[in-house]
Amino acid sequence: MADSLKNFRSICKKIIAVGRNYSEHASELGNTVPTKPIIFMKPTSAFVTEPNDIRIPADWDELHHEVEFGVIIDKQCQNVSKEEAEASIGGYCLALDMTERKLQNELKDQGLPWLLSKGFDTSCPCGDFIPKEKISLSSSVNLWLNVNGNRRQNGHTRDMIFSVPDLIVYISKYITLEHGDLILTGTPAGVGPVRRGDQIEAGMEGEHDLKYLMKFNVV
Numbered sequence: 001m002a003d004s005l006k007n008f009r010s011i012c013k014k015i016i017a018v019g020r021n022y023s024e025h026a027s028e029l030g031n032t033v034p035t036k037p038i039i040f041m042k043p044t045s046a047f048v049t050e051p052n053d054i055r056i057p058a059d060w061d062e063l064h065h066e067v068e069f070g071v072i073i074d075k076q077c078q079n080v081s082k083e084e085a086e087a088s089i090g091g092y093c094l095a096l097d098m099t100e101r102k103l104q105n106e107l108k109d110q111g112l113p114w115l116l117s118k119g120f121d122t123s124c125p126c127g128d129f130i131p132k133e134k135i136s137l138s139s140s141v142n143l144w145l146n147v148n149g150n151r152r153q154n155g156h157t158r159d160m161i162f163s164v165p166d167l168i169v170y171i172s173k174y175i176t177l178e179h180g181d182l183i184l185t186g187t188p189a190g191v192g193p194v195r196r197g198d199q200i201e202a203g204m205e206g207e208h209d210l211k212y213l214m215k216f217n218v219v
C-alpha cells in the first residue's frame with residue numbers, strides 16, 4: 001500500500017495544517033496555548049520539491065519559515081478511534097509551512113481567513129515519503145531548520161500539545177481523511193523571516209538512524 005504513497009503529492013487531495021501545537025511557538029507569537037487543535041488548510045498547488053525554489057510573491061516582504069513534521073494518510077478515516085488513527089497512517093515527511101506573517105497578522109486582526117498568507121504557490125516545500133515503519137510514534141523526532149547556515153529552529157515532536165493520533169481523531173470527526181492526504185502537525189519555536197537569496201536547510205533526525213535533509217533557495 002505504501003508504494004502508491006511514494007508520490008503522495010500527486011494524489012494528495014488535502015493539506016491539513018495544525019496551528020499553535022507547540023506552546024513555545026504559541027507564546028513567541030503572543031498567542032494563547034489552545035485547548036483544542038487549531039486546523040486550517042493549504043491547497044495542493046502549494047507543494048514544491050527540491051531542486052525547485054520557494055518563490056516570494058513580488059509585493060510581500062515578511063515571509064516566515066516554519067519547519068513541520070508531516071503525516072501522510074494511507075487508509076480513509078472518518079470519526080476514528082485512536083487505534084484506528086494510528087493504523088490509518090501510511091508514512092511521514094519533512095515539510096515547511098511558509099507563512100507571510102505580516103499578511104497573516106493583518107487578516108487575523110480583521111477576523112478574516114489567513115489562507116492567502118499560508119496557501120500561495122510554493123508555500124509547502126516538502127520532502128520525500130518516509131514509510132511509517134521507519135518512525136515510531138512513541139519516539140521523538142528532532143526537527144531543525146537553518147537559514148544561510150544559522151540554526152533558527154530546533155524542536156522535538158515529543159513537545160507537541162496534541163499528539164499525531166489525537167490530531168487524526170480530532171480532524172476525522174469533521175473532515176474525512178483520504179489516501180494521500182497530508183497533515184502538517186505545527187511548528188516548534190524559532191520562526192522568523194527569510195529574504196530573497198537566502199538558503200533554507202531543514203532536517204529531521206530520530207531513532208533507527210533516521211536522518212532526512214532538504215534544501216531550498218528563496219527567490
Ligand SMILES: O=C(O)/C=C/C(=O)CC(=O)C(=O)O
Nearest residue numbers: 018019020021029031186187
Ligand atoms: O495565530 C498565529 O498568529 C499564527 C499561527 C500559525 O501560523 C500557526 C502555525 O502554522 C503553526 O503553529 O505551525
Ligand SMILES: [Mg+2]
Nearest residue numbers: 066097186187
Ligand atoms: Mg505552521
